[in-house]
Amino acid sequence: MTYASISSWNPRSKINKSITVHSYKGGTGKSNLSANAALILAKRGYNVVLFDFDFRAPSLNALFQMNGTQYWINDWLAQRCELTEVLVDLSAQFHTKGRFQVGFTNPSGKAINEMTIHSLDEEWQARVLQLVLDGKDLLFERHNVNFQIFDTSPGFAMSSINAILAADELILVIKMDQLDIVGTQHLIRGVYNQTLGKKPELIVNKVPCSMLQTPDDYKRLKIDLSKKLGVGIIEIIPCFCEVMENMGQTLFVEKQPDHEFSKSIGQLASYFELGN
Numbered sequence: 001m002t003y004a005s006i007s008s009w010n011p012r013s014k015i016n017k018s019i020t021v022h023s024y025k026g027g028t029g030k031s032n033l034s035a036n037a038a039l040i041l042a043k044r045g046y047n048v049v050l051f052d053f054d055f056r057a058p059s060l061n062a063l064f065q066m067n068g069t070q071y072w073i074n075d076w077l078a079q080r081c082e083l084t085e086v087l088v089d090l091s092a093q094f095h096t097k098g099r100f101q102v103g104f105t106n107p108s109g110k111a112i113n114e115m116t117i118h119s120l121d122e123e124w125q126a127r128v129l130q131l132v133l134d135g136k137d138l139l140f141e142r143h144n145v146n147f148q149i150f151d152t153s154p155g156f157a158m159s160s161i162n163a164i165l166a167a168d169e170l171i172l173v174i175k176m177d178q179l180d181i182v183g184t185q186h187l188i189r190g191v192y193n194q195t196l197g198k199k200p201e202l203i204v205n206k207v208p209c210s211m212l213q214t215p216d217d218y219k220r221l222k223i224d225l226s227k228k229l230g231v232g233i234i235e236i237i238p239c240f241c242e243v244m245e246n247m248g249q250t251l252f253v254e255k256q257p258d259h260e261f262s263k264s265i266g267q268l269a270s271y272f273e274l275g276n
Helices: 030-043 073-077 109-118 122-142 158-166 178-196 215-229 241-246 260-274
Strands: 017-022 048-053 100-103 147-152 169-174 201-207 232-238
Touching: 017 030, 017 158, 030 048, 030 100, 030 147, 030 201, 030 260, 048 073, 048 158, 073 109, 073 122, 109 122, 122 147, 122 158, 147 158, 158 178, 169 178, 178 215, 201 215, 215 232, 232 260
Parallel strands: 017 147, 017 169, 048 100, 048 147, 169 201, 201 232
Antiparallel strands: none
């Protein structure tokens, strides 16, 4: 694994998008979706940077089996290093056509506690937002990045709000859980629409297969949730036992590229390419 190099970046297109993936509560599978979609985009030839912005429960280091790194995102936000020093190049490991880089968050208890304290500091958070915005411009304009994808903490964490404010597109991930649906409804109406002025799109993940017996079942569920939540539905993904059995130990699309779950992630990646 190596760190960012500017000269060898060859962007496939002029696409420049920052995408934030968020959820009302944990357990929706948003980290898994974010990482797998990022990998597919890189395999298609795009230069992709994936950020772990879940400072309360970092998980990408486990998914990518990253035991340690020279710098964490925490170091960049504390201005102990440059953004490009955080990015770990995984292109060779995953045999991608485009540049595939990941910024990892420190998973230690001490680091999580420090970020929890910072989350209450409005001045610190305002400075972080400016860092994120400047970093976004830097990667797009000077490093030929096509996609920046932010995996965030669920709920109302300030780090997630900063990533949402910096995003060109906002993706919400929910499960077919009544508490999740009601909470997401309040999140969309009270925070995204009224406070942040952002309109998200929705992914419904881990849907029980008994609810998706026919193509009409998909259509009915999409229409019902779209009306209830007032947003568009990008993708409905069934709950696959094989994905659950994988237990987040590897990137599923790399392990089983022809599986129906991998095809759904491919459609999600296509939405990122061709969507808003």
